Amino acid sequence: MRTLVLVGSANFTYTWCPLARRPFFTLSVRHRPKLKFSTSSDKACRSYIDEECDEDFLPWLEQKACTKISSTLSIGKSAHGRALYASKPIQAGDCILRVPYSVQLAPDNLPPEICSLFGDEVSSVSKVALLLLHEQKMGQKSEWAPYIRRLPQPFEMHNTIFWSDDELEMIRQSVIYQETIKQRNHIEKQFMAIKPATDQFPQCFEDVSLKDFAYAHALVLWTRTFGDDLFLDIPVTSRAWESSRGVSMIPFADFLNHDGTSEACLMSHEGKQLSEVIAERDYSPGDQVLISYGKFSNSSLVLDFGFTVPYNIYDQAQVELNIPQHYHLFQMKLELLQRFKAPAIKDVNEFSSSEKLFTIKEVKFASKKGRGIPQSFRAFACVLCSNAQELSDLESEAAQSDGRLARSPLKNKSREIEAHELIHSKITEQINEYDACIKCNLCVGLASSCYNFLLVAMYSLWDHPPLKTWLENML
Ligand SMILES: C[S@@+](CC[C@H](N)C(=O)[O-])C[C@H]1O[C@@H](n2cnc3c(N)ncnc32)[C@H](O)[C@@H]1O
Numbered sequence: 001m002r003t004l005v006l007v008g009s010a011n012f013t014y015t016w017c018p019l020a021r022r023p024f025f026t027l028s029v030r031h032r033p034k035l036k037f038s039t040s041s042d043k044a045c046r047s048y049i050d051e052e053c054d055e056d057f058l059p060w061l062e063q064k065a066c067t068k069i070s071s072t073l074s075i076g077k078s079a080h081g082r083a084l085y086a087s088k089p090i091q092a093g094d095c096i097l098r099v100p101y102s103v104q105l106a107p108d109n110l111p112p113e114i115c116s117l118f119g120d121e122v123s124s125v126s127k128v129a130l131l132l133l134h135e136q137k138m139g140q141k142s143e144w145a146p147y148i149r150r151l152p153q154p155f156e157m158h159n160t161i162f163w164s165d166d167e168l169e170m171i172r173q174s175v176i177y178q179e180t181i182k183q184r185n186h187i188e189k190q191f192m193a194i195k196p197a198t199d200q201f202p203q204c205f206e207d208v209s210l211k212d213f214a215y216a217h218a219l220v221l222w223t224r225t226f227g228d229d230l231f232l233d234i235p236v237t238s239r240a241w242e243s244s245r246g247v248s249m250i251p252f253a254d255f256l257n258h259d260g261t262s263e264a265c266l267m268s269h270e271g272k273q274l275s276e277v278i279a280e281r282d283y284s285p286g287d288q289v290l291i292s293y294g295k296f297s298n299s300s301l302v303l304d305f306g307f308t309v310p311y312n313i314y315d316q317a318q319v320e321l322n323i324p325q326h327y328h329l330f331q332m333k334l335e336l337l338q339r340f341k342a343p344a345i346k347d348v349n350e351f352s353s354s355e356k357l358f359t360i361k362e363v364k365f366a367s368k369k370g371r372g373i374p375q376s377f378r379a380f381a382c383v384l385c386s387n388a389q390e391l392s393d394l395e396s397e398a399a400q401s402d403g404r405l406a407r408s409p410l411k412n413k414s415r416e417i418e419a420h421e422l423i424h425s426k427i428t429e430q431i432n433e434y435d436a437c438i439k440c441n442l443c444v445g446l447a448s449s450c451y452n453f454l455l456v457a458m459y460s461l462w463d464h465p466p467l468k469t470w471l472e473n474m475l
Pocket residue numbers: 008080081082083152238239254255256257258259305306307308309
């Protein structure tokens with residue numbers, strides 16, 4: 001088994017925008033934590049505290065909000081940057097923080113005279129990104145200065161859009177590569193769309209380059225839609241969450257780090273006009289409080305947040321299966337697959353869907369839950385391996401049942417085995433590609449997590465009883 005290494009710890013460079021490097025948030029001075037070496041009994045649980053941040057940030061925010069935001073959390077330093085720690089005992093069910101909408105940064109905070117110049121093509125993410133740039137330009141005069149100067153510096157962000165071309169080359173065979181290129185193109189288009197408006201306000205946006213905008217945009221990002229009154233705030237990238245006001249940055253709450261296994265998350269109450277976190281377990285003073293940003297695979301995490309986690313239960317891999325033109329009965333197979341297309345299954349980690357791209361994810365052995373090898377993947381392979389008579393049998397069987405191909409095992413067992421051998425060879429091919437990445441010793445975290453879930457997916461084939469012995473011999 002391979003060792004997992006966090007991608008976020010690698011030393012990435014920024015070569016996407018060939019522009020002069022300068023700090024994005026010029027106000028930003030990330031202070032080293034002043035560690036307390038108290039002789040009192042609270043020494044152990046206060047040594048993590050970031051005094052500079054803890055002593056003035058929350059009082060400033062509470063004064064601005066005219067309400068208490070948290071009485072049980074302190075701002076501290078962790079291996080993953082700033083973090084929130086329990087400063088008092090917390091019990092499961094306690095509300096640990098409440099941030100009113102009035103102190104969240106949303107598109108409607110942007111001056112209306114600027115906002116009115118934007119067309120529909122300018123996303124709310126871009127508007128919040130511009131708001132950050134605007135506040136940054138105002139420096140100490142900004143009413144958000146204490147927040148703005150604590151936002152990460154470019155060198156602290158490892159989202160794949162900031163990877164160099166060489167670094168991206170290492171993940172060329174992964175979907176993250178295409179998604180990264182898509183994100184870069186999207187940001188460039190958004191930058192072109194806002195430019196005519198920002199050019200009219202040189203006092204606010206003079207010298208704002210594509211690179212500056214890209215960093216601000218990466219701090220905010222993609223939107224999702226939610227229900228009515230109470231809903232989950234899903235972070236749309238490293239610091240922003242979505243609410244009815246659109247994408248918003250939620251000061252203080254955005255010091256919370258991610259644990260994919262945590263049940264706690266940031267929730268928004270439309271009625272109460274606030275976002276809050278309820279503790280899902282007890283905490284002792286000094287414990288770091290983590291929430292889940294969502295059910296994200298490592299691919300999603302590295303793309304949108306710039307980090308991966310060592311063992312990610314939401315990891316999945318996408319494997320492509322094509323019908324080569326020279327294949328026996330090519331046209332017939334193509335038509336059959338198009339006519340009986342499996343319904344698209346979408347989830348938060350699926351970047352792009354194609355009838356030829358199949359998502360495989362980990363299955364739970366004991367309960368036999370989980371999707372493992374998707375039925376549509378097996379069906380595709382069955383069609384590829386079938387002769388004319390078998391294709392016609394598959395067609396009438398699908399027409400008579402729920403319209404899905406190859407729902408039951410093929411009558412010809414050796415044909416079924418052949419289909420699974422095809423799946424096996426495709427997965428092996430992909431494992432070998434990732435293996436090449438691992439050997440290059442640069443993209444270890446990402447590649448090895450893909451390797452693990454591909455292996456697990458192969459094990460899921462064991463659920464097909466006739467193939468169990470064959471697979472046992474193979475593995
Ligand atoms: C919402 S912010 C959390 C506060 C952040 N640590 C800070 O210094 O301000 C999200 C960022 O924190 C870092 N982060 C959060 N959870 C992490 C984890 N489990 N592993 C590594 N980095 C993490 C990543 O850089 C991520 O983009």
